[in-house]
Amino acid sequence: MPQPAVQSPEWWRDRLYKKLCERSKQTDKYDAYYECEHPLPFLHERARDPFRRLLEMSRANYMELVVDALVGRLEVAGFQSGADGSSDEAAWRLWQDNGLDAGSQLAFLEAAIRGEAYLLTAPPTGNQQGVQITPEHPTQAITEPVPGNPREMAAGLKLWLDDWTGMLCATLYLPNALYKFQAKEPQHGQQPQWTRREVAGEQWGAANPLREVPLEPLSNRPRMLRPGASELKSVTGIQDRINKTIADRMMTQEFAAFPQKWVTGMEIPVDENNQPVQPFDVAVNRILMAEDTGAKFGQFAAADLTGYLRGCEKDVQDIAAITSTPPHYLLGSLTNLSAEALKAAEAGLIHKVYQRRRFLEEALERTMRRAGVASSDARVVWKSPEWRTEGELVDALVKMSTLGVPREVLWERWGATPQEITRWRQLNEDALDRALAGDVAAEYGPKPTATAEPAPAAYEG
Incomplete structure (x- = not known):
């Protein structure tokens, strides 16, 4: 069968399908570890079946906690x-829709489990109202950048199995x-016969109204010459x-933790x-007896599990x-830890969150601009990853206000969303307008007139 011409639709289809299958095979391992489907611990083949239940009970899933x-x-x-950092209402409305x-x-x-995930942007078509943005699984989507320009995508492929038709x-x-x-779903190891x-x-071969590849990769800790990991x-x-x-x-617990008698x-x-x-017949509620006068009893020490x-x-x-990952997340121990110690323990995780966000927010901003609802200077606002008590936060904000920090900046530090800040700003403006209107009326409004007392009646003698 002749090979398709380079950069033809069939060439891109086969190339991306092969890369997608190879990547999925590599990352299936991490998905299994996250789902606590770890390989069973090593044991001799003759002993695996009798002790399979114990082996399955031995899987403690720390991988889920890490992610x-x-x-x-x-x-x-x-x-x-x-420039004023106002809320981008159109972008947020599309996000919510x-x-x-x-x-x-x-x-x-x-993305954290497999290294990559995607957002697919679809313009309005048919009965679809408005731009549609959907998250795509890394086993069903893949992109390839232009050689020498990793920010420009040359092609993208979305793949799925139609359960209704089996295609x-x-x-x-x-x-x-x-x-x-x-294509019909291929058997294991076979290539699909595409039509x-x-x-x-x-x-x-419909026209692409966006004029660019609509798949945006969300990469977790990428490197310069490597994709997300x-x-x-x-x-x-x-x-x-x-x-x-x-x-x-x-x-050891099964066979040596109970003290053996001799x-x-x-x-x-x-x-x-x-x-x-x-x-x-040894048991907790039984004693051992022997009629032989020279009989002696004893027991071996129980196995030590400390190691x-x-x-x-x-x-x-x-x-x-x-x-x-903070050690107390994994070990479950919070004995006598001060607030400062907890904050120090979480410092590494907070730094990692900020680092991962840098790559994710670039992809999110490009997606919203591709959808036509975000301006070129639009940026993502994240909720703070730091967990502090309300008392600590209020105390810090009060001290910042004494330094002349603007009120809206304090609202951001408080954790208010851009939509909340816009609403609060409007409430302040409305309150100020009402106050000014009251002052003007008091200064320049009509003076209240005094009620004239009735004149005394004329005396009639």
Whole structure:
């Protein structure tokens, strides 16, 4: 079968489909670790089946905590534009109309797990009212930049399985056109046999009204020559160590934690076949007795589990150090920790959140500009990732106000969204207008006239 011409729609389709499958195969590992589907700890094959239940119980999922600690502090509060930093109402309205309060959280989560996620912008078509922005899973979408210009996308592919028809569907996005394909779901290891997917009322190879690839990648900790990477990339091996330590501890608990008894100086009883039998049925509520005068009883020391517990704790501390996750999140220990100590423990996580946000906000701003609702200077406003008590925050803001910091800046530091700041500003202006109107009326309004007393009646003699 002849190969398609370079940069033809078929060439881009096959190229991006291959890259998507390869990347999904690599990142499926991190998705499994997040979902606590870790590989079972190592054990000899002859012992795996009898002890499978113990092995499955040994999986302690610290990977979910690592990801959720980051994603839980990535929350968009609004958009600002203009020199005065006023709220961009059009951008926020589109954000709300597309349900991106929740949708963005899904995209951030997948980006943290697999390294990449996407936002797809679709202009109004048919019954669709307004621009539509949807989060796309990294196993169903991929882009490729122009060589030498990583910010300009040359092509993008969206792939999904239609459960109603059993067909594998794909849409190729090029800057000047859209091409739609379909194929029967391929068997494992086989390549799909693509055909054109015709849509009623739409020509194949339809024009792209946006004039650019509408897929925007959300990258988690990208590098200059590498795409985004999973938050779990460096710590899955440590998770395996923890699972192995827990499995060994549970084996020890099963067979050596209960003190083993011993006896000497007595004759072992036998059954009718002259085979030795167990002389005692040991239990908590039973005692051991022997008629032999020389019999002696004793017990071995129970297995010490301290080494297993310390080993597990050390591995958890390694995860905390590598991922900048506060240790008390993973260890669950808050004994005698002051507010200053807690804040210091979370400093690494806060720094990581700010660092991850820099790459995400660039993608969000480009998406809103592509949708035609955000100005060139629009920026994303995030909710603060720092958790402070209300007393601490109020005290800091009062001190800042004494230095002449504008009130609206204090509102931002308080955590007010751009929409709330706009509303508060309007309320202040309305109150000022009412106050000024009252002062003007008091100064220049009509003076109240005194009621004249009736003249005394004439005397009639």
